[in-house]
Amino acid sequence: MARQRYLGPKVRRLRRELSLTQARMAEKLGISASYLALIETNQRPVTVDLLLRFVDTFDIDLKAFAEDDASRLSAGLAEVFSDPLFEGAGIGRQELLDLAEQAPGAAAGIQRLYQAYRQLRDDAELTGPNAHAPIHPPGGPLDRVGDYFADHGNYFPELEDVATEVAAAGRLEQGQMLAGLTAYLGEAYSLRVRVLPVDVMGPLRRRYDRHQRRILLSEMLPASSRAFQLALQVALLKGRDVLDGLVATAKLPGEDSRRLARIGLANYLAAAILMPYDRFHRAAVQVRYDLEILQKRFEASFEQVCQRLTTLQRPGARGIPFFLLRVDKAGNVSKRMTAARTPFARFAGACPRWNVHDAFRSEGRMHVQISETPDGERLFSIARMVRKPGAGYRNPGQTYALALGCGLEDAAQIVYADGLDLAGDHGVVPVGLHCRMCERLDCAHRAFPAANHRLVVDETSKSIIPYHLEPIG
Numbered sequence: 001m002a003r004q005r006y007l008g009p010k011v012r013r014l015r016r017e018l019s020l021t022q023a024r025m026a027e028k029l030g031i032s033a034s035y036l037a038l039i040e041t042n043q044r045p046v047t048v049d050l051l052l053r054f055v056d057t058f059d060i061d062l063k064a065f066a067e068d069d070a071s072r073l074s075a076g077l078a079e080v081f082s083d084p085l086f087e088g089a090g091i092g093r094q095e096l097l098d099l100a101e102q103a104p105g106a107a108a109g110i111q112r113l114y115q116a117y118r119q120l121r122d123d124a125e126l127t128g129p130n131a132h133a134p135i136h137p138p139g140g141p142l143d144r145v146g147d148y149f150a151d152h153g154n155y156f157p158e159l160e161d162v163a164t165e166v167a168a169a170g171r172l173e174q175g176q177m178l179a180g181l182t183a184y185l186g187e188a189y190s191l192r193v194r195v196l197p198v199d200v201m202g203p204l205r206r207r208y209d210r211h212q213r214r215i216l217l218s219e220m221l222p223a224s225s226r227a228f229q230l231a232l233q234v235a236l237l238k239g240r241d242v243l244d245g246l247v248a249t250a251k252l253p254g255e256d257s258r259r260l261a262r263i264g265l266a267n268y269l270a271a272a273i274l275m276p277y278d279r280f281h282r283a284a285v286q287v288r289y290d291l292e293i294l295q296k297r298f299e300a301s302f303e304q305v306c307q308r309l310t311t312l313q314r315p316g317a318r319g320i321p322f323f324l325l326r327v328d329k330a331g332n333v334s335k336r337m338t339a340a341r342t343p344f345a346r347f348a349g350a351c352p353r354w355n356v357h358d359a360f361r362s363e364g365r366m367h368v369q370i371s372e373t374p375d376g377e378r379l380f381s382i383a384r385m386v387r388k389p390g391a392g393y394r395n396p397g398q399t400y401a402l403a404l405g406c407g408l409e410d411a412a413q414i415v416y417a418d419g420l421d422l423a424g425d426h427g428v429v430p431v432g433l434h435c436r437m438c439e440r441l442d443c444a445h446r447a448f449p450a451a452n453h454r455l456v457v458d459e460t461s462k463s464i465i466p467y468h469l470e471p472i473g
Contacts, residue, residue, distance in 0.1 A: 008042035059316045073100035073107040080114040082437040082451035141257040155313035162239045163272035181230040224301040235269035288415040325403040351431045352445040356403035359383040371431040381405030
């Protein structure tokens with residue numbers, strides 16, 4: 001806490017989660033409402049004394065709350081300025097951190113501008129039949145919605161409350177979730193559930209037929225996916241007003257962004273219905289985050305369980321702040337979710353040393369890894385390959401690798417870390433965000449030269465290291 005912490009968005013989010021006015025929160029903290037307003041707009045830092053008052057008064061996790069958004073912003077800025085476009089600029093980490101702390105709005109704006117530049121550049125490079133494809137809007141809907149979830153720490157108490165209501169009214173018992181959801185939809189909304197052949201459904205997994213009051217599911221879906229699709233339909237119906245309210249207050253630009261946010265929030269609510277917060281949190285702690293046990297106990301898929309674990313951030317009943325990464329065989333990152341500062345790049349793929357890539361080598365096997373980022377942070381991660389159902393031979397399913405991870409300081413709570421040397425250096429894998437940002441010059445997996453380094457070409461020798469680099473200046 002040597003540096004000042006600007007925690008405005010976190011303070012505002014906490015106040016809304018607790019349904020407090022600024023005046024009421026300020027009264028509990030022993031400060032003026034005007035001072036709290038300045039804190040929420042990042043015009044005043046949170047002092048050490050005030051931070052401790054937040055912890056004592058509202059029973060929140062000190063580490064999670066004290067990690068300011070400047071860390072995330074500065075990491076994003078470092079990625080931006082690692083682009084060859086800024087070669088030779090010589091912008092250091094401290095300068096980026098200062099910008100993130102003193103002008104967070106400007107830092108976020110720079111990232112959005114760079115994001116737009118990257119999108120336009122990528123679209124301009126399209127060739128062949130896609131040469132005239134429409135250019136996606138700068139800072140597109142997917143990224144805006146991702147930012148929205150990240151700003152909320154991937155936790156929405158309003159949706160958790162709706163899930164609790166559904167669980168109470170629907171008699172959704174453990175081991176009978178699919179039958180319980182089917183009965184709930186029939187009783188509450190007069191909807192029938194039908195499972196249809198794939199030659200009727202085609203590539204569709206679910207279809208809501210409002211005219212005939214039916215929910216149609218593909219026969220190709222496993223039981224866990226059928227339950228999730230029914231829970232999603234419940235979420236869209238039961239949670240309609242709450243979903244609309246959250247989307248309205250999100251102030252996302254463009255109808256596409258708002259629709260995507262609504263779907264994302266509905267998926268969140270569906271997972272909360274299948275895995276109610278209190279019961280799921282207790283079970284996760286009890287079994288030490290054993291993913292296979294949680295799958296069986298809550299009739300959920302591996303990915304559903306992993307994703308739900310990233311949302312356990314309720315004050316007073318927090319889980320481990322996990323991050324989740326999903327990649328395909330080509331290394332494209334299709335999902336990033338985190339309850340803490342993200343340890344992976346936003347504008348590029350994952351480091352090839354991450355164990356998430358090893359998961360494709362052996363289906364069903366759990367890969368564990370202790371890794372260390374260039375700034376010295378140590379992480380623990382679990383990775384496994386997963387398959388999504390397709391629609392027959394002509395419409396095969398997708399294959400992904402999922403990585404679930406956290407800070408090494410939390411690894412002892414996880415069953416998969418048993419037997420590993422959590423305190424020493426044995427088995428620690430050096431990783432980076434991506435090659436242009438990574439200063440590990442001795443990495444045999446390097447795909448691109450590092451930013452702010454000079455490429456040295458020597459025809460008299462050949463090394464396993466792809467590039468011989470020297471720092472500029």
